[in-house]
Amino acid sequence: MARDVKVLKFGGTSLGSPEAVERVVSIIQQAAAFAKSSGVPRAVVVSAMGDVTDTLIKIANVASREDQSYKKLLARLERSHIKTVRKLVSARNQQSAEEVIHRMFRYLNEAVTGVALVRDLSPQAIDYVMSYGERLSAHLLTEVLNDRGIVCEYLNARKIITTDDHFGAASVDFKTTNANIRKYFRVRRKIQIVTGYIGATRDGKTTTLGRGGSDYSAAILGAALHAKVLEIWTDVSGLFSADPRLVRGAKVVHELAFEEAGELAYFGAKVLHPKMILPAMREKIPVRILNTFRPSDKGTTIVSGFAQRRSKSRTVEALTFKRPVIAIHVHSPEFFDSNGLMTRIFEVFDKHRTSIDLVATSVAGVSLTIDNDKYLSNIIAGLSKYGEVRVERGKAIVCAVGGSVKAAGVAGRMFTVLGKRSIPVELISQAASGVSITFVVRERDAKKALKVLHKEYIE
Numbered sequence: 088m089a090r091d092v093k094v095l096k097f098g099g100t101s102l103g104s105p106e107a108v109e110r111v112v113s114i115i116q117q118a119a120a121f122a123k124s125s126g127v128p129r130a131v132v133v134s135a136m137g138d139v140t141d142t143l144i145k146i147a148n149v150a151s152r153e154d155q156s157y158k159k160l161l162a163r164l165e166r167s168h169i170k171t172v173r174k175l176v177s178a179r180n181q182q183s184a185e186e187v188i189h190r191m192f193r194y195l196n197e198a199v200t201g202v203a204l205v206r207d208l209s210p211q212a213i214d215y216v217m218s219y220g221e222r223l224s225a226h227l228l229t230e231v232l233n234d235r236g237i238v239c240e241y242l243n244a245r246k247i248i249t250t251d252d253h254f255g256a257a258s259v260d261f262k263t264t265n266a267n268i269r270k271y272f273r274v275r276r277k278i279q280i281v282t283g284y285i286g287a288t289r290d291g292k293t294t295t296l297g298r299g300g301s302d303y304s305a306a307i308l309g310a311a312l313h314a315k316v317l318e319i320w321t322d323v324s325g326l327f328s329a330d331p332r333l334v335r336g337a338k339v340v341h342e343l344a345f346e347e348a349g350e351l352a353y354f355g356a357k358v359l360h361p362k363m364i365l366p367a368m369r370e371k372i373p374v375r376i377l378n379t380f381r382p383s384d385k386g387t388t389i390v391s392g393f394a395q396r397r398s399k400s401r402t403v404e405a406l407t408f409k410r411p412v413i414a415i416h417v418h419s420p421e422f423f424d425s426n427g428l429m430t431r432i433f434e435v436f437d438k439h440r441t442s443i444d445l446v447a448t449s450v451a452g453v454s455l456t457i458d459n460d461k462y463l464s465n466i467i468a469g470l471s472k473y474g475e476v477r478v479e480r481g482k483a484i485v486c487a488v489g490g491s492v493k494a495a496g497v498a499g500r501m502f503t504v505l506g507k508r509s510i511p512v513e514l515i516s517q518a519a520s521g522v523s524i525t526f527v528v529r530e531r532d533a534k535k536a537l538k539v540l541h542k543e544y545i546e
Contacts, residue, residue: 135220
């Protein structure tokens, strides 16, 4: 595929109302009109509209309890989608567009009725039900665009994204998926309106990529197609120096490196899905974060290479935090004399599919943080074989990124100002590349720490 390809992704808030969908249509029209200069829009990836995913989860749970009120919830959801069709599709195409939506709801109703009959909501079943959010929004947008003369096709991502069977957070088989995508797009010239968030196992079972996974879907497509740019359209004008809901002086950071954006996404920034950074980073595809409701705003551009961007950054660029996290401390005399103990400790977490965020070691112990307590009791039991285990809840991880975070005196200044505000710090970690400093504070201190550091470095 040529590098003049562009992939666009629109989130749920960008599709949350008929008026919002109109803005999306306008953006796609403009992208098509300026294809020669900005890249040919080959794929438009969409999330479910508004709060549809949460509604589908509720419908499935209600049905699993044999509560017949799920039928009213389904009917209300169908009316909402039909109402949008009637507002956006012209009279000549309205009947056919409505039939597409009605057909999808018939399939959805069959699936939910099955959940009600067996009175069980398996991970596989909930993935299948949730997939209808993206399938409905992609069908709806396809109908609206074709009605406006923008020739496009609906593409169910289950045809091209192959995953394992870890329902709820499936892992992508990139070798098969990349081959599928390139083969599919090689013979198609129309814009593809693609369902985000979903894929399928080799034997056709529907899977999801985790909440927020539509960003990931877009990055997978962009990387496979060797896109010129990946545009993530959302309801904010880029990545901010801190959460603007918490910090009044927060401002848009117009350029970040992939490594910086990845740190921010992983440690709490909600604008990006953490996994989406990797496919784009591997292919060195710039990612632009843009505002559907203010399309003229500059937004944030994520570029490859922190080493190259670093010289432009004279300060801490952005801050975020992740909460709640759990600190686990393992104390063992064996740490003095065992070079295999760390491997065995990590194997415990791997066995229970639990990611570790931060690690700090000493001669007699190791401290780690996790943000998922689903398998905590099993993890404690596994770790207890190697030493005394202590667990602390109510923690948060603060992360600071920017070109100067590795400069002499930055860490000292940072922890001095926090100390003056009576905010104790532990488990300090600094990336070897100098892209970030992360550390643990009490969860109740996280907002305060964010505000203190933002005022110290950015405002």
